[in-house]
Amino acid sequence: MLPDMSGYIATALLAGLMLYGGGAARAEPQGQAAEPATAGLNAPAVDHHQHLLSPQAAALLNNPRHAIQLPAGIAQLLRQHEEAWNEPERLARIYSADAVAMDVDDEEWLRGRDEVAKFLGTRFARPYKITPIAYTGDEDSGHLAAYYSRGEGTERRHIGHTRIDLVREDGEWRIALEHPTFPGPTAQEPLDAARLVALLDAAHIERAVVLSVGYWFDSPTRSLSISADALRAENVWTAEQAARFPDRLIAFCSLNPVSDLAAGVLRDCAADKRFKGLKLHFGNSRVDLLNAEHVRRVREVFAGANRAKLPIVVHARTGGGGEYGAGHARVLLEELVAAAPDVSVTIAHLWGGAAFSPEALQVYAESVAARRPGTRRLYFDVADAGLVATTPELGQIMAERMRQIGLERIFYGSDAAFGNHPDPQGSWAAFGKNIPPTFAECEKIARNVAPYLADAQESHPAP
Numbered sequence: 342m343l344p345d346m347s348g349y350i351a352t353a354l355l356a357g358l359m360l361y362g363g364g365a366a367r368a369e370p371q372g373q374a375a376e377p378a379t380a381g382l383n384a385p386a387v388d389h390h391q392h393l394l395s396p397q398a399a400a401l402l403n404n405p406r407h408a409i410q411l412p413a414g415i416a417q418l419l420r421q422h423e424e425a426w427n428e429p430e431r432l433a434r435i436y437s438a439d440a441v442a443m444d445v446d447d448e449e450w451l452r453g454r455d456e457v458a459k460f461l462g463t464r465f466a467r468p469y470k471i472t473p474i475a476y477t478g479d480e481d482s483g484h485l486a487a488y489y490s491r492g493e494g495t496e497r498r499h500i501g502h503t504r505i506d507l508v509r510e511d512g513e514w515r516i517a518l519e520h521p522t523f524p525g526p527t528a529q530e531p532l533d534a535a536r537l538v539a540l541l542d543a544a545h546i547e548r549a550v551v552l553s554v555g556y557w558f559d560s561p562t563r564s565l566s567i568s569a570d571a572l573r574a575e576n577v578w579t580a581e582q583a584a585r586f587p588d589r590l591i592a593f594c595s596l597n598p599v600s601d602l603a604a605g606v607l608r609d610c611a612a613d614k615r616f617k618g619l620k621l622h623f624g625n626s627r628v629d630l631l632n633a634e635h636v637r638r639v640r641e642v643f644a645g646a647n648r649a650k651l652p653i654v655v656h657a658r659t660g661g662g663g664e665y666g667a668g669h670a671r672v673l674l675e676e677l678v679a680a681a682p683d684v685s686v687t688i689a690h691l692w693g694g695a696a697f698s699p700e701a702l703q704v705y706a707e708s709v710a711a712r713r714p715g716t717r718r719l720y721f722d723v724a725d726a727g728l729v730a731t732t733p734e735l736g737q738i739m740a741e742r743m744r745q746i747g748l749e750r751i752f753y754g755s756d757a758a759f760g761n762h763p764d765p766q767g768s769w770a771a772f773g774k775n776i777p778p779t780f781a782e783c784e785k786i787a788r789n790v791a792p793y794l795a796d797a798q799e800s801h802p803a804p
Contacts, residue, residue, distance in 0.1 A: 382773070382780065384545035385787040387794065388765050390654070390689060390724035390754025391549040394532040395578045398554055400495040401566050402529040402760065408565055409473040414514040415483060415507060419471045422516075426469060429455075429462030437508055437515040445521055461519065467491065469500065483507040483514075488525055499525035532759050534582035538589050540758055544766035548588075548794070550754075552620040552654060553579040553595040559602055561627045562660070569602050573609060580615040591794065593618040593654060597626040598642040599635050607642060611649035617793055618652035618684075624694060627660035630672040640680045647681035652793040654722070655686065657693030657701070665693065670704035678715040685792055687720040687752065690729075691739060697729050699738055706745040720791065721746060724754035727772035728763070736776040743778065748785045 394402075411419070418435055425431040436454035444451050444460055451457050468491075475486040484506055488499035502525055506518035534551075541549055555575035558568050576594050583592035594610030596603050598621050610616050621642070629635045646653050657673055658665045670693070678686050692702035709716045721743075730736035743751050755768030763771060773783055 382783055383787060384766075385753035385769060386547050387753065387790050388541065388544075388546050388549040388755050389687070389752040389791055390722045390756055391537065391551050391765070392532075392554055392757040392759075393534060393537060393551055393579055393582055394529065394554070394757070394759050395575055396495045396531045397571060397578075398557060398575060399529045399531045400497065401557055401563065403497055403499070404472075404565070409476050411473060411476055411485075412478070412483070412514075415476075415478075415485070418507070418514045418516070419473070419487075423468065423470055425462070426465055427462055429458040432462045433458035435516055436519075437510045437517045440515070440517055440519070442519045443521065445523060457519065461521075464521070465489075471503075472499065478507065481509050489521070490525075498528050501525045529759055532757075534585045534590055537758065538586050540764045540766070541589065544764070544769060546765055546769075548591065549765070550591045550593060550617075550654070550791070550794075551579060551583050552593045555579070555595040555606075556597050556620070556622050556625055559597040559600050560625045562625060569606075572596070572602065572606060576606070576610065576616075577613075580613060584615055591617045593620045594651075595620040595622070596642070598623075598639040599626055599628055603638065603642055604645070607645045607649070611645075611651060616651070618654060619646045620654045620656075622656040622694075624656055624658050624660045630659050630669040636672060636676050640677055643677050643680040643686075647683050650684060652685040652791070653681060653687070654689055655693075656689045658690075658695045658698070665695075665698050666700035667704045669693075670698075670701040674704070674708055674713070674715045674719075678719060682715075682718070685718045685720055687722055687791065689722055689724060689754070690756075691721050691723050691726045691743070691751075694725075697735060697739075702739070702742050706742040709746045709750065718792075720750045720752060722752045722754035723772060723776075723786070724756040724768070727768065727770075727775045730775040733777075740777050740782075744782075748778075748782055749789065751786050752789050752791055753786055 421435050422432070425435070433454045436457050438454055439452065440454050440457045442451050442457040442460060451460050469489045470491070472488040472490040473485060474488060477484050485504070487503050487505065489501040489503060490497060490499050492498050500523070502522040504518070504520040505516055507514055508517045509515070537549065537551070541547075553576045555572045557563060558566055558571040558575060560567070580592045580594075583590035592615055594606075594613070594616040596606040596610070596619070607619070610619060621639075623630070628639060643653065655673075657669070659669055688705060692698045692705070705719075705721070709719060723743075726739055730739055753769070753772070755765045756762060758764040778786070
């Protein structure tokens with residue numbers, strides 16, 4: 342996720358930023374056995390945590406999350422840059438007298454507006470747009486991170502990154518430094534049901550639970566793309582794709598549980614018999630489990646899913662990059678899971694997602710072991726656990742908590758096979774390598790199948 346830009350924009354941001362990234366960098370763990378516990382073991386029967394990527398969702402990943410507010414003079418300067426893309430003499434007017442630019446072909450700095458304009462005015466074969474992604478500045482100077490882009494909508498591609506430093510010269514904004522980097526970020530291509538089934542075949546996995554990413558289109562993290570129509574379209578597309586392979590793929594609907602759209606979308610999900618359950622992502626939806634109004638709204642969604650007999654998969658880590666620990670876990674169990682006593686609730690990513698929270702996992706494990714209310718139908722998937730376990734110590738903690746929970750409640754899941762994330766086969770290997778369950782324990786987890794898959798014909802009355 343793009344960080345807040347409160348100071349100078351680092352060159353690293355421009356050298357390889359992936360706006361759609363969702364987690365911290367994952368280092369290769371040290372000191373682990375080279376041979377994973379899953380080596381020689383049959384593949385999991387089910388990948389309980391997968392996603393597809395529709396053309397509209399891919400376009401969302403390929404574009405900035407937020408509108409960047411630029412001073413009017415700078416916005417006008419960028420338009421002049423675009424219009425004069427192949428006219429060095431005209432382009433020179435927008436640079437300061439002592440401007441510098443990096444010639445990425447010959448790896449040398451060019452100095453002076455004429456040299457800079459000559460290079461950049463002959464560097465591009467076709468017109469482009471400048472897409473701002475981050476800006477900071479004051480009345481006299483500014484720093485901009487941007488893409489050079491071509492195309493619109495689902496055809497939009499970012500062909501390069503650039504860092505641009507701006508100064509006021511003779512009362513007008515001018516570019517003092519431009520540092521282009523090519524190529525731009527790798528464009529995300531759609532991942533449909535046929536491609537996912539091929540990945541499952543390569544991993545020898547029989548079935549997968551496909552969790553819609555419809556909530557992306559009702560997320561405050563993507564303010565440019567909030568759309569009730571797009572949310573519903575993404576859910577429908579996911580159901581249609583899964584229906585192409587009814588013996589292989591199981592579709593879950595999704596929504597933002599604190600949105601005003603939640604109740605209506607939940608009714609749609611319950612009415613569409615192709616959906617087997619409901620996916621919630623508290624982080625993406627910016628749910629605050631310490632906010633009473635948020636808890637009330639999410640509880641209504643849990644209760645509605647319970648009435649509709651829709652099992653729930655929940656990415657429980659809350660939004661905003663803030664704290665997520667024991668208190669949040671208790672609210673989830675006591676206020677939310679308790680509102681859905683008749684359906685299974687699966688906590689995604691073992692502890693709830695993103696950065697490891699041993700405190701939250703401890704609450705979940707101890708609550709299940711003590712058979713506390715709200716845990717009778719509580720389950721856990723291990724999607725990304727093997728990637729987050731970057732040290733033997735972390736892997737050991739996870740393995741011990743899984744044993745405390747009971748392996749019969751642990752489901753294999755691998756998460757999306759796009760955005761530089763490993764495919765199902767790679768994720769299974771990472772789980773066996775970085776988390777130290779025994780061969781027999783891995784075999785048990787591989788055979789586990791969620792209870793909702795054993796009753797695929799159950800009807801879903803409206804909530």
